[in-house]
Amino acid sequence: MSVRHGIEDLLRELAPQVLGALVRRYGVFDTCEDAVQEALLAAALQWTGEGVPDNPRGWLVTVASRRLVDQVRSEQARRRREDRIALATPQAELLSRSADAEPEADRDDSLALLFLCCHPALSEPSRIALTLRAVGGLTTAQIAAAFLVPEATMAQRISRAKQAIKTSGTPLRMPEAADHAERLGAVLHVLYLIFNEGYTTTDGADLTAPALSGEAIRLSRLLHRLLPDHAEAAGLLALMLLTDARRPARTGSDGDLVPLAEQDRSQWDRRLIAEGIDLISRTLPRGQVGPYQLQAAVAAVHDEAEHVDATDWPQILALYGLLEQVTPNPMVTLNRAVAVAMVHGPAAGLDLLATLESDKRTAHHHRLLATRAHLLELLGEHDAAADAYREAARRTTSTPERRHLTSRAARLTPGRS
Structure with a gap:
């Protein structure tokens, strides 16, 4: 892996952690998200030449905090927001201290961010876009390219989503018990839709968009790590792994679609298949079975067949x-x-x-x-x-x-x- 790609992967992993730290501290999602994006861009430029700092997360939090203050100071129309931030933390302290120095600095707010991005006030397309931007760390241009819409269109969609979050006044925290199941269902569904769009694009010249399906898998791994005992979160991850394992055989050398029955199964990713089967085997016996577990079980039956006639x-x-x-x-x-x-x-x-x-x-x-x-x-x-x-x-x-x-x-x- 090249240095540049290694840095990109690290930044995508740290993006939700840094955003969570800022939103938890200052409570202004839209401004915090803009500041984090600027910090990520600065890191991509600086770290490539100077190397990754000893505490990359702290570096990003500090730079994003400074960008946040700069934004507040430069926009008179946001004076009230500046006052709120000033009340939360003195500006001199904000400029000089890394948020990682706080007692709760190591807390991972990624799951809370997923729930926030899947707020009931948002439409399904807005949930997807905001999840990819805030939790996935993708740029607006990358998201727009994946969904084949102009960057300006996607920017407006993301901006409206952030405004809706702001208007709702929802803090960065896990939803109350009464809303938890419904909101988690929305999170799972958004990740499922992102994966499906990556595995078989709705339109365009290419059958797949690997960046999208790969991002859905990464976020589902994160969700499973944070909720290891949730059967449907595990089922969704297993479904993605078992399905994505076939992607190398889904197109021929000319890019044309190859149906499941005609695929060269030697091209299937056996590592992903083994991981997916292990996940679903440990999940199904737990009790109540949900739709993602059942779909994963179907995918496992297909993947275990050495040839189509053995299905x-x-x-x-x-x-x-x-x-x-x-x-x-x-x-x-x-x-x-x-x-x-x-x-x-x-x-x-x-x-x-x-x-x-x-x-x-x-x-x-x-x-x-x-x-x-x-x-x-x-x-x-x-x-x-x-x-x-x-x-x-x-x-x-x-x-x-x-x-x-x-x-x-x-x-x-x-x-x-």
Whole structure:
């Protein structure tokens, strides 16, 4: 690993700790976050040439604190905020003392930051953006690039999110017991969405965005470390590891999508698979099973099969049946239809898919059409399958998926344009 990449990894690890220290101390999330970003930039420039200081966290906290005071002093419109900060800590002390000298300086507020970024007042896109910025340490430009939106658009989204946090007056602390379960569910869901977007991008020329899926895994590791006994946090991490292990085989040399059944399993990351299986094996026996644990169990069954014909489809079907009871939604039913087809035949799978045609959430979704096309192909109805593949290709916004679906249709009906 190069020195530059090592510093980048360290800064991303320290970013939520430094932000937590400042927010806990001064209570102004938006200004603290801006100050931390400036400190991270200064560190990236200075440490590359001069080396990492003995106490990098303390260095960042001190520099960010100074930036915070500079911001307050330079903006008259923020005089009231300056007064609040002055009441909390004399400016001379703020300038000269590292926050790491405080008794609670070593406290890791990363989990509290995750909860803050998943505040109920924020929309789902804002939660994702703010989590990546404040806890993940990604720049606005990096987040915008990952989601294929202009940087200015993402900057406005993040700014609105920070303003909403400020308006809510929510302090940096874990939510009350009554709100803990709901807020933790939101945290898990945001991390799940970030991973999914990284594993299969919604649109664009590339199938995956490894930086996003990698960041989701890193944050999920952090969450699991802070909540080691939470079964669903462990289940989510296991799901990510078991799924991401297949990423090297998901695209060919030309960047085209390679479906699971056709992947070269020797390319799968066995280290991630072993870690994921160990996690889910220790988690499932604990008691109540949640949706992330069940999805991880499905992924484990796929990953344990040495070749596609060795897949234990009856076990996968049973797991999807449980998942549909725990979290009924059309995408779970769609996946169960594939398992039904593999156990009871494609006609049975198609019958189950037909129940989704009246569901507004999936009636026009390209995945429903692609799955129907696959089952029609297994049934030998090649013309109907090709038509479904073409329609699915028209509806997807992912260029690699569109190429794949169009190619499947062309192989089934080579004489048609």
